[in-house]
Amino acid sequence: MISSHGRSYLEKLNRYLEKLPDTERQDAVMEIESHIAEGIANGQPEAVILSRLGDPRRLAKAYRSEHMAERMSVKSFKDLLTMIGFYCTTGLLSIMVIPVLATVAYGFGFCTILIVLAGILRTFGMTWINMNIGPGMEVPANYSLLFSAVVGAIVGGIAYFSWIGLKKYLAFLSARYRRSLPGGRSVNY
Structure with a gap:
């Protein structure tokens, strides 16, 4: 036939x-x-x-995208890296957007932990940790925890919203590819 x-x-x-x-x-x-x-x-x-x-290549990408989206519920770092690698091959915008959002999300998330840890350590006597607001304006040791909590919340907020933006962008790409499949499968996130 x-x-x-x-x-x-x-x-x-x-x-x-x-x-x-x-x-x-x-x-x-x-x-x-x-x-x-x-x-x-x-x-x-x-x-x-x-x-x-x-094109069979594009249809194959749609199936691979569907596979990635189903694995995304696992939420392991390896699966995320696999998904990011796959979607970075989908176009010029993705090559720029995905690495930037991923770097900001994880980099700022790690910095948030370091900032809060530094504030805790400085509050309990580790005076070798410097916390400066500007040239010649050092945060007093008894305000270190409050200062690090505020700065950590700002940096953590940036990390969180970058992470949310990354997840939404990946979901958008998955939805776009899924429309290529027969029957235009719906996306459930």
């Missing part, structure tokens, strides 16, 4: 899905194969069906 052109499309899709686990890759190829066969059975020309499906 499916022509050699359709089989070639499925082979390319299978090749582009090589980074997915075998069962998911096979399920995706079978889904597209049944989508093509169903369309042909309903009287649609195979060329029209393949044209609607689009």
